[in-house]
Amino acid sequence: MSILAKFAALSIARQQLAEGGRDPFAVLIEPTESATEGWIEGRRVLLFGTNNYLGLSQHPVARKAAADAALHEGSGTTGSRIANGTSGSHQKLEEEVAAFYGRRSCMVFTTGYQANLGMLSVLAGKDDHLLIDADSHASIYDGSRLSQAQVIRFRHNDPDDLYRRLRRLKDSPGSRLVVVEGIYSMLGDSAPLAEIAAVKREEGATLLVDEAHSLGVLGARGRGLAEAAGVEQDADFIVGTFSKSLGSVGGYCVSDYAGFDILRVACRPYMFTASMPPSVVASVRATLKLLQSAPELRDRLWANARQFHGALSQAGFILGPQVSPIVSVDMPDVSTAVAFWNMLLDRGVYVNLTLPPATPDGRALLRSSLTAAHEPAQVEAAAAHFIATAAALGIDPGGTSKPALVAEREVFA
Secondary structure (H helix, E strand, C coil), rough: CCCCHHHHHHHHHHHHHHHCCCCCCCCCCCCCCCCCCEEEEEEEEECCCCCCCCCCCCCCHHHHCCCHHHHHHHHCCCEECCCCCCCCCHHHHHHHHHHHHHCCCEEECCHHHHHHHHHHHHHHHCCCCCEEEECHHHHHHHHHHHCCCEEEEEECHHHHHHHHHHHCCCCCCCCCEEECCCCCCCCCCCCHHHHHHHHHHCCEEEEEEEECCCCCCCCCCCCCHHHHCCCCHHHHHEEECCCCCCCCEEEEECCCCCCCHHHHHHHHHHHHCCCCCHHHHHHHHHHHHHHHHHHHHHHHHEEEHHHHHHHHHHHHCCCEEEEEEEEEEECCCCHHHHHHHHHHHHHEEECCCEEECCCHHHHHEEECCCCCCHHHHHHHHHHHHHHHHHCCCCCCCCCCCCCCCCCCCHHHH
16 A cells, blocks of 8 residues: 555545646746736736735845845855854844844744744643644644643633633643734634733733734734734743745744743754745845834735725625734635635636635635735725626625624724
């Protein structure tokens, strides 16, 4: 028997998706002309599925910084941070990220996934308790498995359930690490962080907030949900990524914990992965400066999010529970989602097709992400294509079998 035989069912499922028109996991965007447009299958399309929230991936300042660094420092480090992979630019990036958050310490990882994998696996040991939101990202689940801690899931965005589970651990030995996200990547909703922070304080737990999708999006200075909710001091560790609002790749963790630096020689994903190449470090440093110097980018992002969410909501589509730059449209089933996604792409709009088991409650979703670079006319066009596609497929936008989500609300914009 082939060692790959265990993936037979998955292979069949992927083939069935491709039979709907194209393989959604093999879409080639080439070239990418801007933060909002690219070429797919020889046609120019609107990009509404990139997580490029501030539109900085193609910014000329970032591109020049990356090119200059590659020219002067080379293409890579060929080593991990604890070997030959630390340069002055790595240290400066960590200092700048720490200063941005007003924190004492920062560790930079090569990817955002690696940041969660590394921090959860090193912070929660075999005698500890790791409490994670049920809708957590795969990197949080994977870090939890690597941690060897007792992993406890609490109901999504439910501080009362978290409180009950922490109370049951009152007499148990070991630390308690609570993990939530600033913006959840599938539905675009945010954690009720003030309430969760209150539970954390009462029960003496430690709190880690993953701001991957909320960096540059939430907060007066773009520091994320903890800033927006006014509970930054309760967030003992903040993890995030450079691959969303900063338009590059990499991850980080900031903290005020004394002795934080010992994690550099305790965290295996940090110790045994080659460090970020000079071009990536340079581009991240450039876009971090842009994030801080151009708050109007955040204003434009939210204007586009409100416009798009409002147009689809008015048309009757069932969307996520909060207005955010992530706008997910609930589909009645997988086959409808596949057909809708293919027709949208035929019409020149690229979004993300997200399917179970990666989605909450087994939903089939069409997930869009807005950017500050989208022009209002592009947002209007994309919404019009959603409406026209529903009509062409004979779909009632609100006629899914799913119950309507909680009343829409805009949080910390």
